[in-house]
Amino acid sequence: MVAYAWLVPLLPLAAYVFLLVLGRRAPEGVAAGVSVVCSLASFLVSAAVFRAAASQGPVGPYLFHWLTLGSASISFGFEVTRLNALMILVVSLVSTLVLLYSAGYMHGDERFPVFYQYLNLFVFSMLALVLSPNLLQLYIFWEMVGLCSYLLVGFWYFKPEAALAAKKSFIVTRIGDTGLLIGIVLLYWASGSFDYSTVFAAAGAGQWSLGWVSGQELTTLCALLVFLGAVGKSAQFPLHVWLPDAMEGPTPVSALIHAATMVAAGVYLVARCYPLFQASPGALATVAWIGAITALLAALIALTQRDIKRVIAYSTVSQLGYMMLALGVGAYAYGVFHLMTHAFFKALLFLAAGSVIHAVDTQDLFEMGGLYRKLPLTAWTFLAGALALAGVVPFAGFWSKDDILAAALNTGHPVLWGMLLLAAFCTAFYIFRVYFLVFTGAPRQPERWQHAHEGSWVMTLPLLVLAAMATIAGFFNSPLNGDGLEHFLFADSPQHQIGYTAPENVPLMLLSLLVALLGIGLAAAVYWRPRQSQRPERWARAWGPFYTLSYRKFYLDEVYYAALVYTGKGIAAVVDWIDRYVIDALVRVVGRLVYSVSVLLKFSQTGQVQAYSTVAALGVLVLVAWAMLRAGGVH
């Protein structure tokens, strides 16, 4: 079965090509139907591959020749490992649900078939990314998912904000991607190959060098460059600024690309390259610290945002930070586990938010309220997602987040643990702030509330499936299931070589649960009861500067704009000035000079034979004189 894993990305590709041929006039039903069927088939094949991988372990790679470089050969192909078997399962499941949901959400959009083209291209690229057997192929699809993100963020191209956000997302991630590309090139020269296995074998041995850097330093340099790519794609601090802006795209895109799959690719990359990171303690520590800083920073920003999608987007940034931290402290399995549970509950939150936006046609939290009575199904499913995100037992996020917290403390990182615990408190607060503002209380804008209604079954069915997953997916690696995911991931490495796992620690579990409940309680106290509706404003006033700092996202956008964009534009302007007024001016001066000399010479061209022959005679005289004096006579 594993040998047919190429079908997994190929089915969405087939759907893409089919829709491309049909063009932009394809009927909505055909576009959505073909896409959902192909994606569903892809999910079924993924499930079969997953079963096979669970029993057989890693298989592959299957390769064919792509390019010759001197004596080296670069191949293309696919491989199935335990990690990517899990990834294709999650990606194809979420993709299928989002493709189904989009049929309702995008209904009536004039570029409906184009939207499905892009989504299929994305699903193909994402699946091909995780099935790649070497770093170069990973990079190729890494850029392809970035392209799809660009196209989909800018899908409503006529909105200037969407156009700006699309460009920003591409360029900011491109900064990380350039680091990744350099890292891949250096790894190639150090190990002689792009293949994971060869690279990691060389990294593990540590006996490598490039002439100008060697051994441990080379390992650390390469790991950090690869991590830079992950920082860009997974929106980690300091390159996280693109993800909240990317919310300008349609909400299904936010759910699929900017929550469940593409942004998790950075986490997948670090997990896939884990042997490289393990060979460098410095790189691992960097991953852990960046993860913790991101988790806390984004959670603090999410506290005060007014746009429902931006709150969830910052939440995504924050949760990706948790995953990075897990990988950084050595808890490989927990990072992957959180990636999986997060994919479900965050896709759910976005799709539920999309259902709300679809119903009331605004994204401002303070224009909603009381929607529980209009959208009960959305409210219940959102609640499941919120509980999972906040980490309330027994929802999915509880198990994975708790594992990460325990791992941070047990591996001797109390400061990081403290940061995460604070972030967990913020998480519970901000997501229930959203819940109470949207679904409870009185409608703040009755006319919007009046027209609100649930979407059709294509929108509610994915919500229900994802709500079920957000509720139960955590049991996959809970003690109740005997830590099934760990056993699945580590089955081929008996001594748990590729990462730390911790025994369950009940007091810690209770502590993190308590923190989550405190956050929910505070949110309820501030936002739930209508008679306390004045309180949020008072809070904001009391915390004045901090509130502003959070609301303005710590001014990082402004700082970057001043530091990078202005500098770059300044250099560009200087270069352009030099080009016009120094180089080209010099050229013109030389041109004038030549011209004026020729103007002078022009006067010698009198056209009079007498003048010419006089000059010629003079010349002969001079030559003869020179010959007599110098050479002693004329022969």
Add this chain to the structure above:
Amino acid sequence: MGLALWMVLVPVLAAFVCVLVPARQACVQRGLALAGSVITLLLALLAWLRFPGAVQAGGGANPAAAGVPLVSHLPWFTLPGLWQQQDVTVGLSFGLDGLSLTLAGLTALLALLAAAAVRPEEAEMRRFALWSQLAAAGAIAAFTALDVLTFFAGLELSLFAGFFLIDLSGDPQRRAAAVKYLLYRGLASVLLLLALFGIAYGVAGGYSSLQPDANGNLPGAPAFTLAWPALQHNLHGLSTAVFPDHARAVLFWVLLLGILVEEAFVPFHTWLPTAHEHTSAPVSMLLGGVLTKTGAYALLRFGAGLLPDQLQHFATWVAVLGTINILYGAFAAWAQRDWRRLIAFGSISHMGLVLLATAAGNAAGLQGAMFMMVSSGLLTAFLFFLAGAVQARTQTAELGRLGGLSRPLPLLSGFWLVAALGALGLPLTSGFVSEIQSFIGSFHRFPAISFVAALGLILSAVYLLYAIQQTTFGPLRPEYASLADAQARELWPAVVLTAVVLWVGVYPNGLGQVLGQTVQQLLQMGG
């Protein structure tokens, strides 16, 4: 056999027929230009098919064509007593090795697409057909010539044809731009001529100064030759005692200077944006796509091919020059407000990578440089084609006056995005394959310089996406609401270019096998 010769002759014949047909029959003229290019392109494809077999069979025994798989040889004229009373015969000799074949094919392809892109209102068809065919013939001759003098003949033909092409547009400043072009590249030709004749005389002089061995035989003193395969072979065996290093170094710098002017490298580049700004799109396609690639060709053929030791010795200089070009071109492109100038500076930035990769001197770098020449040619032509198609509708190429074009022109906007993504090196396009190979090569030899040069990867995304955002994204401007999107007649060049760009990007080995033959040959010379 004879394929190479016919690839030069067919466009010349087409141009000749153009002269005979009355100018008012514009359709016939266009048909002639298309037919000439199609036949040349088919010849190139035929050579492409025969190429692997010809490589296996090995080059001919003739030293003037050693190592070149597909050769056609004709004596052309004799220069009596050019060197020590020997007569030197200049051959009308053309050969197709991997690099020559690829560039000749690219020339034919772009000549075809440019002829399809001409708008009757923009340029008189007969003059365009005539000069574009002659320019193509000249460029193909330069790319395939086995003889230095034939190379110059081709170069000069394309130079003058290019001058008349630039002069075709209706722009008031076209004449000044054309003269600037002519002066710069004329200077470049002089420098290249000096360097190459210097090398030829240096080799012949070097051999004639060798002492006879014990048996009184001169050690294989070859006749004076102007054929580069023979020069390459002779140079390879010539010690620095008789052709001293300092002489080679001087010749190398003269050659490099000529290349810098020819290829419009900073600071000798200002003629290129000016020329593109003041000429019409089909001419820009030819000019930016192939006519300016002769400098990079000379760098690989004569720099890396004839003076590999000097190139290695001054490699750091060349790499720094390349990096300056990458960054200067990218920043300058960012500052431009006119698409045509932006594309011109972007191509300067791309060609800077060719310098850097060639300086690296390894297989990846040389192959990357060749891929980059092809990719830059394709994508530069593609972008100019689109800028021209849009300009014909909006009457402007200024970023500030465009915007929201995706709505009235979805197809053209889509292709524009494809071309821009290719130019910024998106994977599965030719741009990526070129950049990754070039950087693989350069990071091996110049890690520090390459780190700086890699900034160009970010900058190319910045200036291209900024320009795209200004052009096709954003709210629709009312004055453009009723523009008509491209029809089939206008679209097929875009489809062809997209197909080729994707073909190189998705399956690079097809092109890599052909270019690899030249790479291997150059590596043998250097090693």
